[in-house]
Structures are given as structure tokens and as C-alpha cells.
Amino acid sequence: MSKQLPLVPVESLCCSPLMRQPLTEDQSVELARVFKALADPVRLRLLSLIASHAGGEACVCDLTDAFDLTGPTISHHLKVLREAGIIDGERRGTWVYYRVLPTALQTLSTVLMAPDQAEPVTA
Amino acid sequence: MSKQLPLVPVESLCCSPLMRQPLTEDQSVELARVFKALADPVRLRLLSLIASHAGGEACVCDLTDAFDLTGPTISHHLKVLREAGIIDGERRGTWVYYRVLPTALQTLSTVLMAPDQAEPVTA
DNA sequence: CATCTAGGTTGACAGACATCTATCTAGAGC
DNA sequence: GCTCTAGATAGATGTCTGTCAACCTAGATG
Numbered sequence: 111m112s113k114q115l116p117l118v119p120v121e122s123l124c125c126s127p128l129m130r131q132p133l134t135e136d137q138s139v140e141l142a143r144v145f146k147a148l149a150d151p152v153r154l155r156l157l158s159l160i161a162s163h164a165g166g167e168a169c170v171c172d173l174t175d176a177f178d179l180t181g182p183t184i185s186h187h188l189k190v191l192r193e194a195g196i197i198d199g200e201r202r203g204t205w206v207y208y209r210v211l212p213t214a215l216q217t218l219s220t221v222l223m224a225p226d227q228a229e230p231v232t233a
Numbered sequence: 234m235s236k237q238l239p240l241v242p243v244e245s246l247c248c249s250p251l252m253r254q255p256l257t258e259d260q261s262v263e264l265a266r267v268f269k270a271l272a273d274p275v276r277l278r279l280l281s282l283i284a285s286h287a288g289g290e291a292c293v294c295d296l297t298d299a300f301d302l303t304g305p306t307i308s309h310h311l312k313v314l315r316e317a318g319i320i321d322g323e324r325r326g327t328w329v330y331y332r333v334l335p336t337a338l339q340t341l342s343t344v345l346m347a348p349d350q351a352e353p354v355t356a
Numbered sequence: 357c358a359t360c361t362a363g364g365t366t367g368a369c370a371g372a373c374a375t376c377t378a379t380c381t382a383g384a385g386c
Numbered sequence: 387g388c389t390c391t392a393g394a395t396a397g398a399t400g401t402c403t404g405t406c407a408a409c410c411t412a413g414a415t416g
Contacts, residue, residue, distance in 0.1 A: 128277065128280060128281040128284065128285075129281065129284035129285060129333065129338075130284075130285055131281070131285050132278065132281045132282050132285055132299075133277055133278050133281040135274065135278070138274035138275075138277040138278045138281075139274045141271075141274075141277055142271070142272050142273055142274045142276075142277055145268050145269075145271040145272040145277075146268075146269075146272035148264075148265070148268040148272075149265050149268040149269035149271075149272040150265055150269075150403090150404080151258065151261035151262045151264075151265045152261070152404085153265075154251065154256055154261040154264055154265055154268075155255065155256050155258070155261045157251060158251040158252065158254070158255045158256040158261075159255050161251065161252035161253075162251075162252060162253055162254050162255055169362095170362075170363060171362070171363090174363095176255075179404095179405075179406090180405075180406060180407085181362085181363065181364085182363090182364075182365080182366095182405080182406070182407080182408095183404070183405055183406070184363090185363060185364050185365080186364090186365090186403095186404075186405080187404085188363095188364090189364080189365090201363090201412075201413085203362095203412090203413060203414070204361065204362050204363085204412075204413050204414060205362070205363090205413095206362075206363060206364090206412095210252065212347055215252075215345045215347075216345070216346075216347065218341075218342075218345050219341075219342045219343075219345035219346050220342075222338045222339070222341050222342035222345070223339075223342050224335055224338075224339065273373090273374080275374085292392095293392075293393060294392070294393090297393095302374095302375075302376090303375075303376060303377085304392085304393065304394085305375080305376070305377080305378095305393090305394075305395080305396095306374070306375055306376070307393090308393060308394050308395080309373095309374075309375080309394090309395090310374085311393095311394090312394080312395090313373095324382075324383085324393090326382090326383060326384070326392095327382075327383050327384060327391065327392050327393085328383095328392070328393090329382095329392075329393060329394090
């Protein structure tokens with residue numbers, strides 16, 4: 111599994127959070143991609159269920175009952191999160207377990223910080 | 234001006250960032266609303282132009298030239314950001330100046346932090 | 357092998373959304 | 387008042403997206 115697009119490069123944004131310097135077109139497209147993955151209530155709830163689950167991961171079978179949606183819809187949402195680099199999945203026999211990949215969320219958290227909060231990363 | 238929807242309530246999320254505890258349906262809808270406002274490259278670039286502009290605010294006339302889009306499209310995007318509580322506008326004569334309202338972005342930044350980074354707010 | 361469960365993919369469809377044209381509103385200057 | 391510029395709104399249109407039904411794939415079991 112683990113078929114996902116490249117993660118948001120932290121290095122290209124570390125010293126220029128969006129509040130300090132205008133984003134380039136490429137940066138904005140890349141950031142918007144991840145924000146878009148988070149811009150749905152179901153996906154946010156899936157993400158929070160996965161992240162807060164015991165052991166830091168959750169089987170799809172643990173997730174589906176919390177929603178009044180069909181399996182294909184849950185699968186679709188998980189795929190969106192996966193391709194945005196936010197979660198990763200691992201098959202264990204019949205079951206598939208998902209966990210959160212912290213990098214993309216961390217990047218977003220950093221770019222959203224006020225300029226005096228964001229810590230410049232010294233190379 | 235200043236016609237916007239209620240801001241994201243920080244208090245309801247401060248001690249339960251999305252990675253610590255499953256979001257409620259209401260919380261997820263509210264968060265998704267703000268993420269959706271940020272889920273567009275043009276809006277992200279507008280936001281970063283405003284935030285990084287001298288004096289922490291920018292006139293619409295300072296923004297439009299950076300895009301190959303018509304005025305109504307820029308107005309529409311600014312309206313989306315405004316209604317999400319991310320920016321606020323002020324008319325000064327013929328001109329309209331926009332600035333960033335930090336609260337919504339700060340909330341997003343906090344909920345996206347890893348559990349050990351998020352500082353619990355003591356009431 | 358056949359059968360089962362878990363989970364993913366495909367395609368249709370209704371609703372949401374970015375964009376533009378046309379128009380309107382707000383303010384300034386004469 | 388009229389005219390101008392700046393910026394917002396309304397409506398049409400093409401594109402995108404959440405959802406489901408139908409179907410497929412991955413593994414386990416007998």
C-alpha cells in the first residue's frame with residue numbers, strides 16, 4: 111500500500127511561513143492540496159479517530175461504524191488522506207490498519223503560526 | 234464591513250486537539266469550514282500577501298495585480314476568507330484594506346500540533 | 357479449489373465551487 | 387447633481403467532489 115504523493119517539503123517553507131512572506135504559486139498549490147484533504151468533516155473525524163486510537167493506529171473496521179456512510183465512501187476518504195500524505199495504511203492479513211504521518215500536519219501547523227511563534231530552522 | 238460568521242471557538246478545542254480525542258460532528262464541520270477556506274491556491278496566496286504586507290494589512294488594489302484573474306474573482310475569494318473569519322476588511326474612502334485575524338489560524342495551528350506539542354490551556 | 361469477509365475501485369449523479377460577464381454599491385471630486 | 391474609480395454582488399457556466407451501487411481484489415479458511 112503506502113501509495114501516496116510526495117510529502118509537503120518542510121524545507122521550502124520553514125523560514126517563510128505564509129504570514130511572513132508571500133507564497134509562490136507552487137507552494138500555494140502544494141499547501142492547498144493538503145488543506146483540501148482536511149476540508150471535509152468526515153475526513154477530519156476519520157483522522158482524529160485514527161490519531162487518538164489506542165496504539166496510534168486504527169483498523170478500518172474500527173472506523174466505519176462511527177459513520178452513517180457506505181464502505182466505498184469511507185475508502186474514498188481514506189484514499190484522499192493517504193494521497194495527501196496525511197495517513198499511511200498497512201495490510202495485516204484481511205485487515206488494514208491506518209496511522210497518521212506527522213510531517214504534513216506539522217508543516218501546516220507551522221505555516222499557520224504567527225510569525226513570532228514559528229521557529230526558524232537553522233540548516 | 235466585518236460581516237463574517239462566528240469564529241472557531243478555541244475553548245471547545247484547546248484541550249482536545251484532533252490528534253488526542255475524536256472530534257465531534259459539530260467540531261469537524263466547524264474546522265472543515267475554515268480548512269475549506271484555505272483549500273485554494275489563490276486564497277492562500279491572497280492570505281500570505283495580506284499577512285506579509287507592510288503594516289500587516291493590504292489594500293485590495295495591492296493584491297489584484299499579483300493574479301491573472303478578474304476583480305470579481307478576487308472579491309469572491311476575499312469574501313470566502315472573510316466569512317471564514319480569517320481576514321477582516323475596512324473601507325477607507327474609496328479603498329478597502331484587509332488584515333489577518335489571527336484567531337482562526339491559531340486554532341487550526343493548535344489542533345494540527347502533535348499531542349505533546351499542544352499546550353493545554355489551564356482555565 | 358470454493359466460499360467467505362474485509363476493503364478498494366469504477367462509474368453515475370447531484371450538489372458545490374472557481375471563474376467570468378454584467379451590474380450594482382461606495383466614496384471622491386467637480 | 388454627474389462622472390469617475392474601487393470594489394462587491396448576481397447569475398451563468400464549466401469543473402470538481404461527496405456519495406452510492408455495482409463490482410473487483412486481497413487474504414483466510416475448509
